[in-house]
Amino acid sequence: MVTIEDVARRAGVAPSTVSYALSGKRSISERTRERVERAVAELGYRPHAGARALASARTSTLGLMIPLRQGVDVNVMMQFVLGIVTRAREFDHDVLLVTQDEDAGLERLTGGRMVDALILMDVEAADPRVGRAARLAQPTILIGLPDDPQGLHCVDFDFDAAARLAVRHLADLGHTSIGLVGPPPAVLERHTSFAERLLHGFREQVERSGVTGLVELTPPTHAGALAAVEALRGASEPPTALVVHNEAALPWVVDALQMHGAGIPTDVSLVAICPAAVAQSQSRPVSFIDLPATTIGAVAVEMAMDRLEEQGGAAETRLLGPVLVDQGSTAPPPHVSP
Amino acid sequence: MVTIEDVARRAGVAPSTVSYALSGKRSISERTRERVERAVAELGYRPHAGARALASARTSTLGLMIPLRQGVDVNVMMQFVLGIVTRAREFDHDVLLVTQDEDAGLERLTGGRMVDALILMDVEAADPRVGRAARLAQPTILIGLPDDPQGLHCVDFDFDAAARLAVRHLADLGHTSIGLVGPPPAVLERHTSFAERLLHGFREQVERSGVTGLVELTPPTHAGALAAVEALRGASEPPTALVVHNEAALPWVVDALQMHGAGIPTDVSLVAICPAAVAQSQSRPVSFIDLPATTIGAVAVEMAMDRLEEQGGAAETRLLGPVLVDQGSTAPPPHVSP
DNA sequence: CCGTTCCGTCGAAGCGCTTCGGCTGGACGG
């Protein structure tokens, strides 16, 4: 293998000079740097990651703990991962994968100095990992919003605001009864933080706007979606607008409405809370509030990098604000329309 | 940080003894080993991964290159990843993630000695990565079956056999016209190996069984599935049985058949080629040929480990055989039924 | 009873890199 010494010899300098030339941590003359760079290119030199980690106490690697829970939408998850890996590479870092179910995964990665920082996906309201992560030497970023972050940085979508935005938008159009097609019951039972915040925002805004709010927790199946739509339309005050936060069920909801002969948006308005890609791949355009998963992943990486730069810094929580993209699936309710 | 020297001191032995006690590479007395293990536990010792990699030229890390292509089903992909990560951990290895689009991702991981071996997902028929991977010092396992594996190990599902099995099963029931709801056109245009093998197997068995075969490449949308079903049912010789290899479209196909008033399996038989989990989450039970993604991932890891043990060994290709699970969505065609 | 063998342990030499202190020579000010 090509070592730094080979490069040094070829460039006619000391190994330390090569190191400094490449890292830029000390001033090096233009001439020398060029010689070093040429030698690197000619020999195809690549620093040994382990050696570097040993000497510098930095691994240039981020640990990523991904969930293996049911009800977690894989599309959204992949978006997170994509955002994280891509942004990490831009900081010259790599990503090491651990799964949720591994016993001491966190401790193994950090104790073994395999990673500089950790990103935990899908953090629940009372997640046991938070306490453990807070005890580690390495900075940890949580994707999600636990009840008690214990001094850790968090980043997430502002589901509360998203739900309020959706309801306000619909209420402003004149709707007086709004239905929420929510996540599967299992997700809520786990006290997943985002689901609870979504519901909270929904209920709060419903009250503020003085409209009726109906909630259906919906399994991501045809039958589940059908049942939810049926339940809502059979209510004493059937909603004229639907907020859907359930990627997997969304197509079925659209389908079910069509089967019910309910036109969108003439009879029923529809707002989805999902990644743009999902909304755009529906059989008809659906107005949506973008769930910026890729961005959240990227932000998580940025926060990790920040903490690595400057050890100080109080725990920060960043909630990305909702943006509604109108694609024509919302309109005033039938009886208000001209 | 707790080092091997701390452990040695506490156990009253030399550092090298600790190393041997933990690795088992030399015989160590029972008494000493216990003392070492106790010291390790008491101090919470975890070997520094970088130091270990440097000294032993082994990283205990596998590189995994995941695709970011369109038309790749994320559910199946996650299954692969799950299988890989889980099995890797059983071999005491970790998994480092790279994305397809990174320029010299392979070379970076291997040149920097970050990984012991590499697993490439979603390898196409003429994949440019194969040539590059073949040139690396580290063993590489391909998931997929390129036209020329160039001496690399491959593992994949036997799509050819799966398609033949499906057709044979249906032909044996008496069906004389069989439709294939295939992957999106984009997948085939990329010359994705699995899609081509599936089609090949389908056409071959159709011929052998002396039945009519119709193929519809199908986008994973409601509209796409609807169009495919319509096209098939509008054919001069409408198929009385459908083979579906398109996870995303499967629910829509079921839906479309119901809308057409075609009973399953009374009017139309249905066989899906998909992971068991997908088949079982449909609105009605669907007979399926299991696409054992998790297993394939696990096998890929095993092959990598094999190659790490014994450097020799000719290039091996393992194709996992298809197994049909009857869930009652197939039956003889209408005119044959009693 | 002594030589051989083997088991269990130790010491030391790296693995390839970073980093700190030190050295040099030229620029600069007085």
Place this chain on the structure above:
DNA sequence: CCGTCCAGCCGAAGCGCTTCGACGGAACGG
């Protein structure tokens, strides 16, 4: 003209681990 300073480079000391050769002592055979 000499002292000072600094940019630019070198040398060496580790980082924490594995591994190889060596060594002491117990066990064993002749």
